[in-house]
Amino acid sequence: MIMxxxxxxxxxxxxxxxxxxxxxxxxxxxxxxxxxxxxSNVYIRLKEKACKEVGIDLRLVxxxxxxxxxxxxxxxxxLNDDDRIHGMLVQLPLxxxxxxxxxxxxxxxxxxxxxxxxxxxxxxxxxxxxxxPATPKGVMRLLDEYKIPIEGRNAVVVGRSNxxxxxxxxxxxxxxxxxxxxxxxxxxxxxxxxxxxxxxxAVGRPGMIKKEHVKKGAVVxxxxxxxxxxxxxxxxxxxxxxxxxxxxxxxxxxxxxxxxAMLLESTKEAAK
Ligand code: NDP
Numbered sequence: 001m002i003m004x005x006x007x008x009x010x011x012x013x014x015x016x017x018x019x020x021x022x023x024x025x026x027x028x029x030x031x032x033x034x035x036x037x038x039x040s041n042v043y044i045r046l047k048e049k050a051c052k053e054v055g056i057d058l059r060l061v062x063x064x065x066x067x068x069x070x071x072x073x074x075x076x077x078x079l080n081d082d083d084r085i086h087g088m089l090v091q092l093p094l095x096x097x098x099x100x101x102x103x104x105x106x107x108x109x110x111x112x113x114x115x116x117x118x119x120x121x122x123x124x125x126x127x128x129x130x131x132x133p134a135t136p137k138g139v140m141r142l143l144d145e146y147k148i149p150i151e152g153r154n155a156v157v158v159g160r161s162n163x164x165x166x167x168x169x170x171x172x173x174x175x176x177x178x179x180x181x182x183x184x185x186x187x188x189x190x191x192x193x194x195x196x197x198x199x200x201x202a203v204g205r206p207g208m209i210k211k212e213h214v215k216k217g218a219v220v221x222x223x224x225x226x227x228x229x230x231x232x233x234x235x236x237x238x239x240x241x242x243x244x245x246x247x248x249x250x251x252x253x254x255x256x257x258x259x260x261a262m263l264l265e266s267t268k269e270a271a272k
Contacts, residue, residue, distance in 0.1 A: 002248060002250055005253060006252075008261075016261075027055075029263075035065035044091060059085065069097070069103070089107075113270055115130075133164070140171050155180070156180045158235070193209065199213070199219070201223060208235050209235055209241065214241050217244075225256060
């Protein structure tokens with residue numbers, strides 16, 4: 001079965017819109033962008049469109065590529081103190097002269113809808129999540145929408161980034177899966193992924209997961225997005241894995257739309 005993130009996300013956006021229409025305060029989301037990264041521009045445009053549709057005020061704070069770190073931190077501080085801003089995110093990647101950890105730590109944990117402030121990372125790690133990163137949150141919601149059992153199952157996460165792999169592993173663990181995390185130094189990837197009942201891949205290498213990596217009947221979640229010749233490709237070789245998987249996400253139309261829907265949801269929650 002194809003896990004249709006696009007349709008699920010649409011339904012979630014409709015519910016959010018409905019809820020926001022009954023709220024006294026209009027949720028406000030600040031997006032801080034440094035420089036003019038082409039991919040970031042695309043992601044921000046998608047966020048703007050989605051926010052407008054559900055009734056969230058998105059304020060884009062766009063700073064020059066050369067902005068000094070202190071100025072960026074001062075702008076974040078202003079947004080922390082701004083009552084009309086309930087959620088805030090700093091679009092990554094940041095230019096090399098900026099200390100990413102310092103910047104992410106500066107976002108008020110109560111407005112940190114991306115869940116990248118170490119306070120929120122820590123709360124997830126101790127099993128008391130507040131704001132969590134949107135992509136792994138979207139993966140979990142998609143698994144729940146398709147009623148995939150998680151407790152006691154072998155979950156393998158390929159990729160250990162702070163944005164996807166690590167928080168996803170923490171969320172699966174919190175739901176009592178037996179979790180294995182793979183990365184670039186993992187020896188014999190096939191042997192590990194073959195044991196997965198739930199296989200989630202967030203690497204950024206198009207088509208790297210082939211049928212020999214996947215157990216028959218496994219649930220396969222493809223987080224990867226890479227542009228190849230003008231088309232978006234996932235990390236899973238969809239055509240050969242789909243026939244043996246019980247459930248699989250397509251790229252595009254799988255995890256991507258869920259990510260944006262979860263950002264909207266976290267912003268609405270921050271405002272509430
Ligand atoms: P990163 O580059 O930060 O992390 C990639 C991870 O993959 C690393 O942990 C790396 O290991 C691991 N890796 C690299 N090569 C291999 C290999 N041969 N075998 C096993 N593991 C390997 O990427 P992100 O987590 O930020 O993103 C991953 C993918 O997900 C990208 O395609 C990105 O575009 C996509 N993405 C999609 C989103 C969505 O909304 N759908 C949102 C965010 C990301 P190591 O740590 O050892 O280097």
